[in-house]
Amino acid sequence: MSERRGRGDTRFAAVATDDVGHLRGADARSSNVGAARAVADTVRSTLGPAGLDTMLVSERGSVTVTNDGETILKSMDVDHPAARVVVEVAKAQATAAGDGTTTAVLFAGELLRGADRLLDHGTPPAAVVTGYQWAADRLLDELDDLADLADPVDPADLDDPDDDLLRRVAETSLTGKAVEGHAGVLAGLVLDATAAVRVGRVVDLDYLELVARPGASAAASELRRGAVLDAGPVADSMPTDLAGARVLVLQETFDLPEPETEARVAVGTADGRGRLRRRETRRARDAADRVTDLGVDVVLCHERVDDRIAARLAARGVLAVEHLEREGVDLGFLQEVTGATAVSGSRHATRDSLGRVDVSREGSNGPLYVENPDGHGVTLVVRGSTDHVAAEVERAVSDAVDVVARTVRDGRVVAGAGATETELAARLRAAAPGVDGRPQLAVEAFADALEAVPTTLARNAGLDPVDALVALRAAHADGRTAAGVDIATGGVADATAAGVVQPAYVLEQAAYNAAKVASALLKVDEVISVGRREFETGAG
Template sequence: MSQRQMQGQPMIILGEDSQRMKDKSAQEHNISAARAVAESVRSTLGPKGMDKMLVSSMGDVTVTNDGVTILSEMDIDNPTASMIVEVAETQEDEAGDGTTSAVAIAGELLKNAEDLLEQDIHPTAIIKGFDMAATQAKDELDDIATEVDPDDEELLKKVAETSMTGKGAELNKELLAQLIVDAVNAVTVEAEDGSVIADLEYLNIETQTGSSAGNSELLEGAVIDKDPVHEEMPTEVDDADVLLVDTAIELDETEVDAQLSVDDPSQLQNFLDKEEEQLKKMVDQIADTGADVVFCQKGIDDMAQH
C-alpha cells in the first residue's frame, strides 16, 4: 500500500484494556449495563425495601436505601450506566425524592426498548415513541395532581411522613414531619406569579453526634457550631446585634525579633501596662458599637477575651 493510500485510512489506537463493540452488540452491552445499575437499587424501593451496606475503598461504611446515595458511591465506568446515575441526580435536585423510582422506571423503559430492538424497530423510531409518551404523560399530570393548600397542615405532614416511610427516620416521622412543616412554613414566600414557594436557602440542617433523630428541634435564628472563646460568655443570645471583625483583637507582633533591656521591675510593669491599655482601647471600641455578639476572623488575645 502506498503512503498516499495509507493517509486515506482512518487510524484508531486503543489501550490494552480497551474493547471495541459496534452495532447490536454495543446496544445490548449498554442496555444490560444500565439495567444492572437500575436493578441494584430496585430492592430498596417501597416501605418494605431493604437497606444497602456500602463499603468504600477506604473502609468507610454507609448504610442507606437512598437511591442517589447508593449510585453516587458505586464505581461506574460505563457511559450508559453513568446516564442512569444522572437520572437519579436530576430527580434529587428537582424533587428531592423519588430517585429510586426514577431509576427503576428508566430500567424498565430500557428493557422494553430492548424488546423493540429485537423486533428490528429502528432506535430512532423508539426514541420518537418515548418522546411522544413523555409529552402525553405531562399532559396527564394536571388531571391526576392534587392541589395543596399551604395552610392545610395535616396534608403537609402526611406528605412529609410519606417521604420518610421506609427510611431510617421513620421511627421519629411524626416529630420530624411537624418540624419539617414548621420549617417550610417559616421560609415560605409568595412568588411574582402568585404561587407560594419555600425558599430553602434560608434553611440549614446541623447534625450532632451522640443524639437520636428524636432529639431534633427547630431553631429560629442562626446556629453557630463554635464554642465561645471564654467560659463566662453566653451560648444563647436573643435579638442580638452582631459585629463581624476581620482583624485580630490582639497586638501586632514585630516582624523581626526584638530585645528589651530593663533596669528595674517598674519598667517591665510599665511595658505590660501599655500593652493592656492598647488592648482595653480595642475592646472599648467594640463595646461602644453596642454589639452583643462578636465574630472575629482572626485571633483574640486572652486578656481581650476576659
C-alpha cells in the same frame, strides 16, 4: 438488607468494568443497556415503604446503611460510561426535585429494557426515540389532569403549618426510611421549618440548615429558631447563657492593627520590647472598648479572634466565637438569624449593624444555640441513636424538606403507592393507536416501564407483582384513578384517601430525566475507549 462492595461483587460486572474496548452496533447497545439495567437493579430493592436497606462498605472499611438511591449510587465505583450516565439521572433528579431518585433510575432501566426488546425485533432506534419522546410529552399533559383531580395546595392554607395535605406529602416522603416510626413527629418539624423560611409560595432553603446529632431517638429531633454552632467560646470563662444579647458579626479576623514602624524597629532592646508590649496591650484594650462601648454582648467572627482581645472580652462578660468559616457557617445565613449586618472589622461596627439573639449551650461542651424568634433562619436538628442512624435520618428529612418546598411552589399533588404510574400507563396505552408506525410500539413500551413502579412496590413488600398489577389494572379500568398497592392487605386501596400522596413535580422530573437518558443511550451506535494521551492528542 443487602451489601454492596463495588468491584468485588460479580453482580456489578456490567457496571464496574474497565475494559469497554471498541464496541459497535448491537454489541454497543447491549453493553450500554446491560450496564444501565445493572445500575437500576442496584437500587430496585430499596423502593417503597417495604424497601430494603443497603450496606455500603468503603475501601477503608467505613460502613453506611441506607435506602436512599442517590446515596447508594454516589458511593458506587462506576466505570462503565453508560452506567455513569444513568447515575447522572439520580443526580439530576435530586437537584431538580429533591426526591424520586430511585424511581427515575428504575424507570430509565425499564425504558432501556423495553427498547432492547423492540430493537431485537427490528424496530429502528430512531422510531423508539420518537415514541419515547411522544409518550413523555403526553405524560406531562396527563399528569396535569390527574393532579387536578387531587386536592391542590390552597395558597390560603400555606400559612397553616398543620396543613393536612402538606403533612401527608411529608409523611409519604419519610415512609420506609430510617425514621423508626417517628414519621409523624418529623413531618411536623419539616412543616414548621419550611413555614419559617417561606415567603409567599417560595420556601427559601438557603436559610434552613440541617444538623445531625447522635445519641438520642429520632423523636428527640427539634427545630431551633437560629444557628447551631459546634464552635465553643474562645475562652472558657465567657458566658454561654444570654437573653436579648446584642450581637456583632465580623467577616474577617478580629485582630490588632499592624505595629507602627517605630515600634517594629525598637524590638531589639529590652526597653523597646516593653514599649511594644504596652502598645499592643493598649491596642487590645481599645479594640475591646470599641465593641463594649456599642453594648455588644456577643461577637461572632467568621475568622480568628486575637487571644489578647479575647481575654479582655471575657473579662467584660462578652461571648466571642471564632472560625465559623471552618464550620461551613454561611455568612448570609448568620445575618438572617441574628438580624445583624456583617462588617469587615470592629472599627466599622455601629449600633445599627448589631443584631439581637438569645444564646444557650447544650451541656458544658455541646454546641451553642444562637437564636432569634424574629429571625428568618432556622436549623432543624435531627437525632439518631448512632452516627449512622442520625445521618440516615438527616437524608430522609432533607428529602422531605425538598418535596414540601416543591409542593408549596408547584401546588400539584398526585396519588402515590404506584397509583399514578398505573393510571398514566393505562392512558398512554389508550392513546398509542393514534401514533403512526413503529413509534406506537415505543409508546406501549413506555407504558410498560411506568408499571415497574407498582410491581416493584409489590415485590418489595413480599406480594406477587403479577397479581398486584392485574388488580391495579382492573381498578383503573373501573375509573379508580387513585387505586394503588396496599402493602398491608396485599390488595388495592385508594392512595389519596389513605394519605399516600406525592408532588406531581417529582414524578414529572423522574419521567423526563429517565426518558432523556434512555433516548441519549439509544442513539449511541459505537463505544470507543480512548486513552488519555490519545484523547489529548486528538483534541487539538
